[in-house]
Amino acid sequence: KPAREMGASLVSLNCCYCNGNAALWDEAALGRKSVILVHGMASCALQTKEDQSTYHGHGCALPCSNAMGWDLTWLSIEEVVTGAQRCRNILELRNVMGVRKDGTPVLSTGNLEGVSVRPYPGLEGIARLNPGELIEVPVWLPLIEAMAPVYRLTPGSYDWRRWGDVVYMEECVEALRAKVEQEHRVTGRLVSIFGHSMGNSLVIYVLSVLGTEWTREHISELVLVAPAVMGSPKQVSAYAHNPASTVAGLPNGMSLPAPVEDFLRRCMDTAPSMASLLPMRVGGVSCFPAHHVFVKTPSRSYMIDDMGHYVQDLQQRLPAGRVPTAKFWPMIQEEFHKIKAPAVPTHIFYGSEHATVSQVTFRSDDLLATPEVSATAPGDLTVTAASIEALAASWAKQGRAPVHLHMGPRNKDCQEHLGMLKSEWFCRHALAVIEPGPPGCNGHCAH
Numbered sequence: 001k002p003a004r005e006m007g008a009s010l011v012s013l014n015c016c017y018c019n020g021n022a023a024l025w026d027e028a029a030l031g032r033k034s035v036i037l038v039h040g041m042a043s044c045a046l047q048t049k050e051d052q053s054t055y056h057g058h059g060c061a062l063p064c065s066n067a068m069g070w071d072l073t074w075l076s077i078e079e080v081v082t083g084a085q086r087c088r089n090i091l092e093l094r095n096v097m098g099v100r101k102d103g104t105p106v107l108s109t110g111n112l113e114g115v116s117v118r119p120y121p122g123l124e125g126i127a128r129l130n131p132g133e134l135i136e137v138p139v140w141l142p143l144i145e146a147m148a149p150v151y152r153l154t155p156g157s158y159d160w161r162r163w164g165d166v167v168y169m170e171e172c173v174e175a176l177r178a179k180v181e182q183e184h185r186v187t188g189r190l191v192s193i194f195g196h197s198m199g200n201s202l203v204i205y206v207l208s209v210l211g212t213e214w215t216r217e218h219i220s221e222l223v224l225v226a227p228a229v230m231g232s233p234k235q236v237s238a239y240a241h242n243p244a245s246t247v248a249g250l251p252n253g254m255s256l257p258a259p260v261e262d263f264l265r266r267c268m269d270t271a272p273s274m275a276s277l278l279p280m281r282v283g284g285v286s287c288f289p290a291h292h293v294f295v296k297t298p299s300r301s302y303m304i305d306d307m308g309h310y311v312q313d314l315q316q317r318l319p320a321g322r323v324p325t326a327k328f329w330p331m332i333q334e335e336f337h338k339i340k341a342p343a344v345p346t347h348i349f350y351g352s353e354h355a356t357v358s359q360v361t362f363r364s365d366d367l368l369a370t371p372e373v374s375a376t377a378p379g380d381l382t383v384t385a386a387s388i389e390a391l392a393a394s395w396a397k398q399g400r401a402p403v404h405l406h407m408g409p410r411n412k413d414c415q416e417h418l419g420m421l422k423s424e425w426f427c428r429h430a431l432a433v434i435e436p437g438p439p440g441c442n443g444h445c446a447h
Contacts, residue, residue, distance in 0.1 A: 021124075024148055028123055031152035033192065033220075034183035035434070036176075037126060038156035040197025040228070041273055043139050043418070045120035045129050046074035046159070048090050072120065075129040075137060090115055091161065093270040095324060098167035107327050108167040109272060119157035126155045138422065143194070146427035151434070152187060154179065156199070163202060164272030166331045176206045180218050190220035192434050196421050197382070198277060200227035204339055208283075212343040212400070222346040223430060226417050229339070230287035230391050231279035232383050234357040236295050236302075239278060240314045240323050241370040243268040272328040278307050280332070283339045287390035296361040296374060308333070317367045341395035342403075347433045348392055349406045349426055351415030352378040352385035382417035404433075 047070040073079055079087045090112065098108025111117050119125050127144055129137040147153055156176055162168040183191045195203040203222065207215045243265055268274060279294055286304045288294075295302040295310055302310040308329060315326040356379025360371035377384045389405065396403045406429060408414035414423040 021127075024145065025123055028144060028148040028151075028153040031148075031150055032187065033189045033434070034152045034154060034187050035147060035192045035194060036154055036156045036179060036183065037123075037140055037143070038158075038176075038193060038195040038199035038203050039126045039140065039160070040195075040199045040226075041160050041163075041277065042074070043126070043129065043196065043199075044155075044157050044160055045072060045125040045131055046091065046161075047071060047118050047120050048073040049116045050090070051114040051116070070118070072130065072132065073117075077130055077133055077135055077137075088264060088267045091117065091267050093161055093272075095327075098165075100167060101170050106166055106331065109162050109165045109270075117159060117161075119155075119159060121157075123153060123155055125157055139418070140196075140421065142422045142424070143427050143430060146431060150431070151192075152183070154183060156193070156203075158202065160198065160273055161271040162273065163198060164274075164276035164325070164328055164332050166328075166335055168272075169205065169335060172202055173206045173209050176202070177210055177214075184218050191218055192220055192223065194223045194225070194430070195227070196225045197228045197417065198273060200224045201229045201276065201336075204229055204342065205335065207342060208338055208340045215343040219344045221344055221434065222342055223349070223433060224346060225349045225421050225426065226351070226380055226383055227348060227388060227391065228277055228383050229336075230282050230387050231277055232357075233279055233288075233294050233359060234382055235274070235277040236279070236307075236310065237357070237360045237371050237373075239274050239311075240269060240318060241265075243274060269322065270324050272325045272332070275311070275325045275329050276332050276336075278311070278329070279304055280307060280336055281305075282336055282391065282394075283341075284337055285394045287387040287394065293359055295371070296359065297365050297367070298363075299365050314367055317365075341398040341400045343400050345402045345404070346395070347404045347406060348388060349408065349420060349429070350383070350385060350388045351380035351408050351417070351420055353408075353410055353412050353415035354379055354381045356381055356384050358384055380415055380417040380420065406433075 049070050071079070073087055073090060076087070092112055093109040094112060096108055096110040097105055099105055120131055123140075123144055124131040126139060127141040129139060144153060156179060158172055158175070159168070163172070180191050180193075193203055203224070204227075207219070279288060281304065288304050291303060293301040293303055294307075311323065311326050311329045315323040355376040357373050357375075358377040359373075359375035361374040362371045363369060377386060379385045392403045392405050408420055408423070409425055411423075411425070413419045414425045420426055
């Protein structure tokens, strides 16, 4: 069936949202082949719930912001307007001790006392960041609309704050395994997985842990949009200084007002996912030039293998509590060393039309002030094109399965990190790279 007409605006007005999408969700539950959609950083709605027996209050808010049940928090416009302080505070994480599957005690994360957080259930939670509200913030909606007439769609939602917490990473392995096996049983066909940005890190890590045999028995192909598996040079600034501006996708040199950035950073800096996006080796391979400098200060330069020192220096020089995820970095590196090239055909969609941060410079060795952008490279405003091409080349060299690169048209909306996912061009081409196939087919049979 032809794809529906799609738009890629960041914010839209739809007065009929609450009643207008039931048919879409019903249609997306059908289809002869399952496609799992795995979102990236901050691009899945989160709900929160407070245990009234242990509730101590999480900031000033109007009464309408304090719901008794599950309450849309990220990214509720109503919540931001009526209870911005609560919205920020309730999503903070705290460091706690956890236990890995093998019984090893490790540092982990937990919600604040009396708080539960979960991804908004169903496709609604990734279609828009604020499901049910009048002014919409669409994310996966255009792709869902394009694919629902043909495919059975299901979200691979996770708490994006906690990616990088190795205990939670193990939970993600089991969650995605169970979802894939369920979809495989229901349809009798191999499953396709679509990932975006940090979601691709989750997908590739999970498949690396589950192994080649399991992957080929259950997965037909991967479609990776703007993968950030190898990290982003832009993240060296976002990690401890301007995370909100980076997540908002602001162009280079632009940032939110300092009071706003400082207000939001208190929550975002507690998320291990912020550390997981720093530049790093993937499976022991660097996707950046050997001597590329990501961070410069008056006294030293930090390259790919210096990121651990950079994190330590930030922790030592910034105010106490400013870098609460520093101890997660060595564990993240160890887990990403396990990543292998995909064992099934992989399609990578990426952009190169935007000047993208490739280096930042601090004016002082104290690292207190937000660094300045000192070099850029072609990319999508978040991930550099050359690093994606190097990742694809590394995987192709391993020879485990074909890797295909797809460059968007020279339309800057189609080449921007999030805009690409919502573009008509991508939605059209995404349909072209998947083969539904009859039962028992390996996923690449003719229609």
